[in-house]
Amino acid sequence: MSQAATKAKVKSRTASKQARKTQLIKATIRSIAKHGLSVTTMAIVAKEAGLSQGIINLHFQSKEKLLEETLRFVVDEYRNAWYKALESSGSSAANKLLAVTGVYFDKRICQRNKLAVWFAFWGESRSRPTYRKICAERDREYKHVLAGLCGEIIAEGKYDACADFAAFGLLAMCEGLWLDLLLTPVDMTAGQAEAVSLAYLRGIFPGHFPAN
Amino acid sequence: MSQAATKAKVKSRTASKQARKTQLIKATIRSIAKHGLSVTTMAIVAKEAGLSQGIINLHFQSKEKLLEETLRFVVDEYRNAWYKALESSGSSAANKLLAVTGVYFDKRICQRNKLAVWFAFWGESRSRPTYRKICAERDREYKHVLAGLCGEIIAEGKYDACADFAAFGLLAMCEGLWLDLLLTPVDMTAGQAEAVSLAYLRGIFPGHFPAN
Amino acid sequence: MSQAATKAKVKSRTASKQARKTQLIKATIRSIAKHGLSVTTMAIVAKEAGLSQGIINLHFQSKEKLLEETLRFVVDEYRNAWYKALESSGSSAANKLLAVTGVYFDKRICQRNKLAVWFAFWGESRSRPTYRKICAERDREYKHVLAGLCGEIIAEGKYDACADFAAFGLLAMCEGLWLDLLLTPVDMTAGQAEAVSLAYLRGIFPGHFPAN
Amino acid sequence: MSQAATKAKVKSRTASKQARKTQLIKATIRSIAKHGLSVTTMAIVAKEAGLSQGIINLHFQSKEKLLEETLRFVVDEYRNAWYKALESSGSSAANKLLAVTGVYFDKRICQRNKLAVWFAFWGESRSRPTYRKICAERDREYKHVLAGLCGEIIAEGKYDACADFAAFGLLAMCEGLWLDLLLTPVDMTAGQAEAVSLAYLRGIFPGHFPAN
DNA sequence: AATGAATGAGGGTTCATTCAT
């Protein structure tokens, strides 16, 4: 049992409903990261949370609902980090772009365990419309914001580029680099992946992201 | 039963050992594409192939082996298309790069059903080392070839760019665009995705991929 | 929540121990009538009573005890109506017989919901000796009283009949008619069922139950 | 394990599909008779049949379907005996009535175990429309035939009676007597129950069923 | 080589019961 699970064992019978749900969601994430989505069972999640079998159906109606809320949790957690970076990075569009790109490869977010969770859900998204919707919504939101930032930069620098294409390409590249980090962690570190994405930005917006 | 399954039935009598295995692998791919990996059972695959329950364990030792060989089949099929495009695209490095990029978004390859299969396997790759190895090997191979092509172009055009970074970025972007096509097919077509990747190439190698 | 349940909630604060038990028993009866015995769970009963989950095990030792007391309640309630009818029907044996027969098809008693409860318990009686005993005792008691009444009538009318047989037959017919009302309520009303039983009495004791 | 179950153990892997279904249905009946419907689980039925857990869902889609087919089996078995008696009892309506009444109390049919099965299903019929329909259909059929026979007898004997009422009463009495035999087997035997029903027939059709 | 009935371990889920509050 992981350290987190052990800590969870120090439990009271009166944890707030939301706290207990979060506890179970986190146990689910750990299980997917460790064993994969297809191996993750109710029993494993419950044990990982240090709780009993029946508790999941007490707080979520079914395994499916648990997984949906888990996906939502992961998406929201990421989104929070994203907007936080966006807001705390000054007013320059270039700096903002740099900041949110950085989020993708942040040590706290870009861990193989977490990447495994993303790909686990993406892998199931074709056959589970709910997953697809949640992920699609997220993608659209990011694309919209990124296209806005790229648009500002293009206007400033009078670049011959399409804001949408630049934004879509950036997002796609970041997610594609996640795949690299998942599959070939030996060949590439998060830092190198970030460097690749920055090389992209430098390539299309050379005036705004000068080589260091 | 699909048309493909019906056709499979006809040839079942005289199928050689290898042909039977391929028949089952193709049925597996169809099932993953249609229902998802987690829903794909031995019974569904057998039915999709127009054959009986027990036959899979006769030709493959287990479900796991079937899935591994299926992944290998998908990877190989893709690789063949890749090299074919590479070879039939003349001697110019730029043309070759264009050709292999085109493969990613080729009508015959870039279909949601097939993308679903890729993501299904990637989604399980963290917890199944065998999947990971097969996919990782494929990635390394492509990266190596792409880096070579990018190196040639950089030398030709005297671009201020890193060949590895350009190649890694291209590959990552293409795979990231696949995710877009999987999640938000309404927002983006394969053609647009290809345009995004070409915009990338134009951005970093403007002399070799002029705007049309 | 039903109206009854809402009303129950209001009085819950000041309910005495026995009143609370009765409240739960009535909720049990409503649940069996509505959903059936096999679907009736502690949670449903508690909710129907407008009370909390754990309360049943506080007042009854187990679900089994609750069901036993519920059966006893139903039996007693019926018995009360029976003797009340018996006593308030004058001194003539024929009138008494008419009165208790009428109880079986009384609007207040002969409702499908209530019949469902009787048959639910009878259906389980084979495998639960306690149920069987309670029901058997009831049957014996009624048979004894009915046989006495039939005996009086036979003596009065000098009928060529066996008092026991007439009584057993009457009781059996009434309970068999309940089955009809349970299974084919469209084909037969309580009034018609009563007419059938009266036809029986007229048939065997023509002088005492003349055709109207 | 019962004798029947032991015999079932001498099994082949190629019993016909229908034979295996019947085997499971008979095991279900034994289980309901022994333990009651509410205690009857898939595991118990499978064990009683000398087969494995999963087999029930192989031949029936669900427990519910198994129970439905079991009820139908019981109903059909009874109906067969009923019509056989009807046909082999000569042409006289009175004899036919006697014969089918006899079926109710036949040693081979009127066993507590079998009665328990009937009442088990009746007890659930309120909450399971399918059960109710099957039982109701059966009741209607019998009532119709019995009313026809009673009509003939009434015409022959010029009795002052209603054919429907006589028939409904007879059927109800027989089923009510089953309840007696289920609840108070000590107080009454099948023979006595039959005598009660004959007393009824004699009472209403004295010319056709003379006292012996 | 091929079939498909049979197996049984293990999945998700329910629910009577317990217990800290």
Place this chain on the structure above:
DNA sequence: CATGAATGAACCCTCATTCAT
């Protein structure tokens, strides 16, 4: 007294695998 979150045994059902044919 009363609550309701928590438990865990036992339910029904699925499905990879086996095996007699």
